[in-house]
Amino acid sequence: MTEFDLDDPVNVSTTAGRIFKIIRDHGPLYGKDIVRRTGLAKSTVSAYVDRLMSVGLLREEIPDGMKRRKLKVAESAGYVVGVALGQSHLSVALCDLEAEIIDSVGGPVDLVREGPEKVLNRVVSYARELEQRAGLGPSALFGIGFGLPSPVDYSHGVPVNPPVMPGWDRFPVASFLAQEFTCPVFVDNDVNVMALAERDKGAASDLAYRKGSFLLVKAGTGIGAGIVINGEIYRGAKGAAGDIGHIGIDGDTTLCRCGNAGCLEAVAGGRALAVRARAAAREGRSPYLAEALSREEALDAETLARGATMGAAILVLDEVFSHKNVGMLMRKISD
Numbered sequence: 001m002t003e004f005d006l007d008d009p010v011n012v013s014t015t016a017g018r019i020f021k022i023i024r025d026h027g028p029l030y031g032k033d034i035v036r037r038t039g040l041a042k043s044t045v046s047a048y049v050d051r052l053m054s055v056g057l058l059r060e061e062i063p064d065g066m067k068r069r070k071l072k073v074a075e076s077a078g079y080v081v082g083v084a085l086g087q088s089h090l091s092v093a094l095c096d097l098e099a100e101i102i103d104s105v106g107g108p109v110d111l112v113r114e115g116p117e118k119v120l121n122r123v124v125s126y127a128r129e130l131e132q133r134a135g136l137g138p139s140a141l142f143g144i145g146f147g148l149p150s151p152v153d154y155s156h157g158v159p160v161n162p163p164v165m166p167g168w169d170r171f172p173v174a175s176f177l178a179q180e181f182t183c184p185v186f187v188d189n190d191v192n193v194m195a196l197a198e199r200d201k202g203a204a205s206d207l208a209y210r211k212g213s214f215l216l217v218k219a220g221t222g223i224g225a226g227i228v229i230n231g232e233i234y235r236g237a238k239g240a241a242g243d244i245g246h247i248g249i250d251g252d253t254t255l256c257r258c259g260n261a262g263c264l265e266a267v268a269g270g271r272a273l274a275v276r277a278r279a280a281a282r283e284g285r286s287p288y289l290a291e292a293l294s295r296e297e298a299l300d301a302e303t304l305a306r307g308a309t310m311g312a313a314i315l316v317l318d319e320v321f322s323h324k325n326v327g328m329l330m331r332k333i334s335d
């Protein structure tokens, strides 16, 4: 493979890939900014930039009132598909090379009842629908990125021991999709993917430039963490480094849907909060929640969050975070 292989246009292990990524994440940039950020010689940067332009991956832009050119990604030179699979929802998005979402499609999914083939066939048909709506040719897709709510063996693109996804353990997700599409497919844990997005485009993008470290915690139906150390995602030996939702809390006997007792998720996950909210409503400890219940409103995260900002449902969250071991566990993880 050459450094300009169009099958692998964003391979960051190459100099060309590094320059492309810096321009994608921080562009438009002047040549001198790229020299500063890469530490490469001006002549080297300029040779690589010329070649990236000649294969159509970069373009020039002259800012208003300025004379010198800035470089930016030729955002429509290719496209990528992003797949976000949750316990109850599937979203598939078509993005340009600057990771801007152009179009998306999705629908409900039930990972306990639907097996991997059924779900992945839906991913394929959603992606085809997006290609068709955008009028893309067969070689327009540069890659597919897939976030799964499970520990993932990243190098093989397979989920490993997903706690509540029957049939998915070691299912070859990446190769299943690679048979359908002629582009590379990357599969990772969903919270790792969120952490990468925050590193490259979001709240941690300045930190990432300095190769900083941060922890992203996702608290939804499940609870997971994405760990970034010195600018790189840390997956751990079995791809489960951030899989904190099923760590046991000492002494807690709440039954978890994974079959074990006392998991963090069973105590502080979305379902657990809903159960606590219903109890608080019925036992008259929260007029706000009792009223929501009487209106047959779902006592879900949204209702709880709204109540918490009004100070009305905070007791449920207090209850969880004052649980002696949940607080300790969260502190241990963030240390």
Ligand SMILES: [Zn+2]
Residues within 6 Å of the ligand: 163, 245, 246, 256, 257, 258, 259, 260, 263, 265, 266
């Ligand atoms: Zn569990």
